Amino acid sequence: MARKTVEPQRATIGLIAEEAGVSVPTVSKVLNGRPDVSVATRTRVEAVLARHSYRRRTRGPTRTGPPLIDLCFHELGNEWGLEIIRGVESAAAELGVGVVLTELGGKHRPEQAWLDAVLARRPIGVLLVLSSLSEAQRHQLESRSIPFVVIDTEGEPPKDVPTVGSNNWNGGLAATQHLLGLGHRRIGMISGPDDVLCSRARVDGYRSAHAEANVPYDESLVRWGNFDADMGYEHGRDLLTQPDPPTAIFAGSDVQALGVLRAARELKRRVPEDLSVVGYDNVPLTEWLGLTTIEQPLRAMSRTATQMLVALARGEEPPLRRVDLATSLVVRETTSPPTA
Amino acid sequence: MARKTVEPQRATIGLIAEEAGVSVPTVSKVLNGRPDVSVATRTRVEAVLARHSYRRRTRGPTRTGPPLIDLCFHELGNEWGLEIIRGVESAAAELGVGVVLTELGGKHRPEQAWLDAVLARRPIGVLLVLSSLSEAQRHQLESRSIPFVVIDTEGEPPKDVPTVGSNNWNGGLAATQHLLGLGHRRIGMISGPDDVLCSRARVDGYRSAHAEANVPYDESLVRWGNFDADMGYEHGRDLLTQPDPPTAIFAGSDVQALGVLRAARELKRRVPEDLSVVGYDNVPLTEWLGLTTIEQPLRAMSRTATQMLVALARGEEPPLRRVDLATSLVVRETTSPPTA
Numbered sequence: 001m002a003r004k005t006v007e008p009q010r011a012t013i014g015l016i017a018e019e020a021g022v023s024v025p026t027v028s029k030v031l032n033g034r035p036d037v038s039v040a041t042r043t044r045v046e047a048v049l050a051r052h053s054y055r056r057r058t059r060g061p062t063r064t065g066p067p068l069i070d071l072c073f074h075e076l077g078n079e080w081g082l083e084i085i086r087g088v089e090s091a092a093a094e095l096g097v098g099v100v101l102t103e104l105g106g107k108h109r110p111e112q113a114w115l116d117a118v119l120a121r122r123p124i125g126v127l128l129v130l131s132s133l134s135e136a137q138r139h140q141l142e143s144r145s146i147p148f149v150v151i152d153t154e155g156e157p158p159k160d161v162p163t164v165g166s167n168n169w170n171g172g173l174a175a176t177q178h179l180l181g182l183g184h185r186r187i188g189m190i191s192g193p194d195d196v197l198c199s200r201a202r203v204d205g206y207r208s209a210h211a212e213a214n215v216p217y218d219e220s221l222v223r224w225g226n227f228d229a230d231m232g233y234e235h236g237r238d239l240l241t242q243p244d245p246p247t248a249i250f251a252g253s254d255v256q257a258l259g260v261l262r263a264a265r266e267l268k269r270r271v272p273e274d275l276s277v278v279g280y281d282n283v284p285l286t287e288w289l290g291l292t293t294i295e296q297p298l299r300a301m302s303r304t305a306t307q308m309l310v311a312l313a314r315g316e317e318p319p320l321r322r323v324d325l326a327t328s329l330v331v332r333e334t335t336s337p338p339t340a
Numbered sequence: 341m342a343r344k345t346v347e348p349q350r351a352t353i354g355l356i357a358e359e360a361g362v363s364v365p366t367v368s369k370v371l372n373g374r375p376d377v378s379v380a381t382r383t384r385v386e387a388v389l390a391r392h393s394y395r396r397r398t399r400g401p402t403r404t405g406p407p408l409i410d411l412c413f414h415e416l417g418n419e420w421g422l423e424i425i426r427g428v429e430s431a432a433a434e435l436g437v438g439v440v441l442t443e444l445g446g447k448h449r450p451e452q453a454w455l456d457a458v459l460a461r462r463p464i465g466v467l468l469v470l471s472s473l474s475e476a477q478r479h480q481l482e483s484r485s486i487p488f489v490v491i492d493t494e495g496e497p498p499k500d501v502p503t504v505g506s507n508n509w510n511g512g513l514a515a516t517q518h519l520l521g522l523g524h525r526r527i528g529m530i531s532g533p534d535d536v537l538c539s540r541a542r543v544d545g546y547r548s549a550h551a552e553a554n555v556p557y558d559e560s561l562v563r564w565g566n567f568d569a570d571m572g573y574e575h576g577r578d579l580l581t582q583p584d585p586p587t588a589i590f591a592g593s594d595v596q597a598l599g600v601l602r603a604a605r606e607l608k609r610r611v612p613e614d615l616s617v618v619g620y621d622n623v624p625l626t627e628w629l630g631l632t633t634i635e636q637p638l639r640a641m642s643r644t645a646t647q648m649l650v651a652l653a654r655g656e657e658p659p660l661r662r663v664d665l666a667t668s669l670v671v672r673e674t675t676s677p678p679t680a
Contacts, residue, residue, distance in 0.1 A: 066457045068440065076429065078624065082422045089416065089443050098457060100408065101441045103429050117406045117438060229628045258628040265630075284418065285625065288569045288598040290605075 011052035020048045031056060031144060033119030050139040068098045068123040069309060072110065074130040076103045078255050079283035080227070080298065084129055084151060087302025095310050097124065109134060119144055124313035127151060127305055130196075132161075147312035149305045152198060162312065162321045164305040168198040171294040171327035172205025172250075175278045178292070178329055179248045180213045183337045184276060186221065188239040188246035190232055190256060194224040199252065202280070206250065227252050232259025240267050240275070247275065247338040254279035254286050254293055261289075261334075272336040282330050290333035297325045351392035360388045371396060371484060373459030390479040408438045408463040409649060412450060414470040416443045418595050419623035420567070420638065424469055424491060427642025435650050437464065449474060459484055464653035467491060467645055470536075472501075487652035489645045492538060502652065502661045504645040508538040511634040511667035512545025512590075515618045518632070518669055519588045520553045523677045524616060526561065528579040528586035530572060530596060534564040539592065542620070546590065567592050572599025580607050580615070587615065587678040594619035594626050594633055601629075601674075612676040622670050630673035637665045 013031075017024045022041060029037050030045045037045075048054075071088050073081060085101070092099050100123065104110055115137055118126060126141065126148040133141070133148070138161075141148055149162040179187050189206050192199035203222060210217040221239065225231030232251050236259060239246055251257035257279035261271060269275045279286060279293035286293050304325065308318045353371075357364045362381060369377050370385045377385075388394075411428050413421060425441070432439050440463065444450055455477055458466060466481065466488040473481070473488070478501075481488055489502045519527050529546050532539035543562060550557040561579065565571030572591050576599060579586055591597035597619035601611060609615045619626060619633035626633050644665065648658045 066460060068461075071441075076422065076426050078422065079419060082416065082418065085425070085441070086416050086443075089441065093443070093445075098461065099441050101411075101425070101429065101439050103426075103433070105433075120406060121408075121438065229625075233628070255625070258625060262628045262630070285569075285595070285598060288573070288602045290602070 011054045016045065016048050016052065016054060020045045031119075032122075033116040035116065046136065046140060049143045050136070054143045056143060056145050066096060066098055067313075068100050068121065069306065070100045070102065070118050070121065070123040070126040072102045072104065072114070072126060072128050074104050078228075079285060080253065080255065080281055081129075083281075083283060083298035084302045087299035088127060088306050090299075091303040091306035095306070097306075097310065110137070115140060118146070122146070125149065125309040127302075127309060147309060149309045149312070151301055151305045160321065162305075162308055162318065164301050164308065164323050164325070165198070166296050166301060166325045166327050168201035168327070169205040169208075171280060171296065172202030173209050174205070174327065174329045175250050175280070175294050176206045176209035177213070178331065178335065179250065179276060179278065180209060180215060182248075182276065182335060184246075184248040185215060185338075186218065186244065186246040186248075188221045188223070188235075188249040190223045190225060190235045190239075190249065190260070191252045192225065192227045199224065202252070221246055225252070225256075227256055229255050229259035229262075232256035233263050234259075236260035236263030237267065240264065240269060248277070248335070249275065250278045250280075252280055254281045254283050254291060256280075257291055257293070258289075261291075271334050273339055276335040276338070278335060286330075286332070292332045292335040293330050295328045295330050297327070301325050351394045356385065356388050356392065356394060360385045371459070372462075373456040375456065386476065386480060389483045390476070394483045396483060396485050406436060406438055407653075408440050408461065409646065410440045410442065410458050410461065410463040410466040412442045412444065412454070412466060412468050414444050418568075419625060420593065420595065420621055421469075423621075423623060423638035424642045427639035428467060428646050430639075431643040431646035435646070437646075437650065450477070455480060458486070462486070465489065465649040467642075467649060487649060489649045489652070491641055491645045500661065502648055502658065504641050504648065504663050504665070505538070506636045506641060506665045506667050508541035508667070509545040509548075511620065511636065512542030513549050514545075514667065514669045515590050515620070515634050516546045516549035517553070518671065518675065519590065519616060519618065520549060520555060522588075522616065522675060524586075524588040525555060525678075526558065526584065526586040526588075528561045528563070528575075528589040530563045530565060530575045530579075530589065530600070531592045532565065532567045539564065542592070561586055565592070565596075567596055569595050569599035569602075572596035573603050574599070576600035576603030577607065580604065580609060588617070588675070589615065590618045590620075592620055594621045594623050594631060596620075597631055597633070598629075601631075611674050613679055616675040616678070618675060626670075626672070632672045632675040633670050635668045635670050637667070641665050 013024055013027050017027045027045055030042050069092055089099055125146060128148060129151045152165050191203050223235040225235060249260050251260050257277055260277055264271055264275050271277055279291045282293045282295035304323060311318050353364050353367050357367045367385055370382050409432055429439055465486060468488060469491045492505050531543050563575040565575060589600050591600050597617055600617055604611055604615050611617055619631045622633045622635035644663060651658045
């Protein structure tokens with residue numbers, strides 16, 4: 001089919017139908033995520049919609065009930081996920097919007113079934129947490145005028161994807177500066193997966209802190225994994241049982257630090273006397289554990305992302321499309337100068 | 341208006357309208373939770389609906405998108421709440437149902453605004469966590485054929501409210517039997533609010549364990565509060581600084597136990613050598629803390645409640661309307677015989 005150059009606002013459902021070789025009701029079904037369309041037909045229609053950068057004028061027939069936001073998690077981790085839920089829920093409640101919660105069971109990219117449900121549900125927008133959409137999926141949302149905002153990017157999203165994150169590089173820097181400032185010279189670091197942006201940014205901050213202090217760092221003390229307690233435990237045990245163990249460990253999350261603390265306890269290392277430990281996130285339980293950590297303003301990030309999404313849904317252009325909120329060091333009881 | 345005795349299935353919208361002195365479209369608006377009806381009119385219509393035990397035949401016009409469940413929390417606490425969310429989310433995903441998440445900001449009873457949103461949204465059912473509905477609110481849901489199930493009752497719900505809980509009395513008994521069995525004779529107990537059923541059941545279990553072992557208990561060692569860490573901390577400090585302190589503390593939740601552990605740490609009491617501590621819930625973090633606790637099968641409870649709700653929504657009668665899942669003792673590292 002020859003590519004027609006048509007102004008985006010001129011493409012009508014009729015034109016789309018003609019070009020795709022289907023009826024207008026069929027195009028409407030695809031737009032509304034109805035299941036009774038063959039995969040081949042749907043693909044063909046979506047391609048034409050994308051080619052014309054088709055934008056539905058409104059979200060579709062008036063939906064029943066107050067507007068909804070779709071909040072989609074890669075996986076509902078732990079306290080970290082709960083802080084985000086609370087931030088979104090509180091901002092949404094203030095704006096009179098409901099929240100539909102979905103989890104992708106560990107996948108970073110949703111499947112078509114999830115997207116179909118969203119298209120049919122017609123939320124005013126979608127919030128993605130540690131999950132991203134393919135180009136094709138983005139087009140599907142855009143053609144239905146359903147905006148989306150990403151919280152805490154897992155990769156490097158294209159420039160025009162509205163994103164709210166926090167300054168991970170600064171967080172890695174601050175934690176490491178704190179430990180170097182206390183006198184530590186062998187600092188273990190356990191980060192998240194190495195294909196996730198926030199992990200790499202924090203490790204870069206860790207490296208930069210060493211360079212800034214003119215202290216060489218040992219690459220073998222840097223470990224990658226996930227943000228869970230089991231990884232903190234395994235890497236913690238491994239780091240602490242080598243011949244020249246680190247005197248401090250900077251964990252990728254507070255929950256991961258739980259695992260590190262357990263490893264230390266089992267190996268009879270007192271914290272902080274024998275081992276300093278720093279976490280990341282500053283989830284509520286850290287106050288009770290007395291864990292030194294980096295505050296990641298998860299609730300503020302989630303509120304900001306929600307407000308940004310609602311503004312986009314109203315057709316407003318938010319002042320900034322990419323916002324990183326500041327992290328800060330919270331010094332408590334698990335760090336001290338190395339003994340001897 | 342004289343009370344008409346009409347068979348429930350004979351009451352039609354027309355009859356309701358006539359009796360309430362309004363038009364049929366107005367009754368329809370009230371049924372659909374539309375905001376453009378005066379409070380006086382709405383109240384009058386609801387009264388007539390209740391009087392006739394009116395039951396809408398279906399949930400209303402076909403809603404767009406896959407079916408939704410409304411999951412409503414009294415407040416999104418902490419890891420406890422997250423376990424419930426995960427249980428509901430996983431069961432709902434298997435059943436092809438979406439989950440709308442709401443929090444009442446600490447209130448045990450939702451306001452009309454929440455209920456209106458639900459009536460307009462037309463979920464297939466509502467799950468309530470530590471929140472309950474007034475008689476009038478129940479009628480409103482019933483007249484729209486929207487079933488509801490309660491998870492972990494906060495009070496004594498009427499017999500025909502479908503409920504899924506866990507055996508709190510057994511949980512209180514098991515934890516206390518464990519401590520008495522280790523040799524403890526002065527056991528502190530910090531429970532939840534005294535007007536919440538699960539708190540009282542656990543304390544009764546604690547008392548019964550003492551009676552069974554022929555050990556007198558000191559009522560001043562039983563404290564009431566909330567299930568949060570701050571209450572564990574305050575009561576913990578208080579119990580441990582009295583002249584004849586307990587040698588063990590049974591906390592109302594794992595999160596509360598975090599506060600108790602901190603109090604012990606500050607007062608230089610080693611756990612378990614100087615103080616045994618038992619939590620409640622068995623949330624994931626307890627594995628890393630090595631906390632002895634009572635497993636409350638939160639995810640299984642939530643899955644069961646979700647499946648029960650979907651069955652009710654299909655018009656099926658679940659085999660049981662009230663189910664309590666079993667609790668069990670999980671012995672880890674924070675309990676031992678009292679020293680000397």
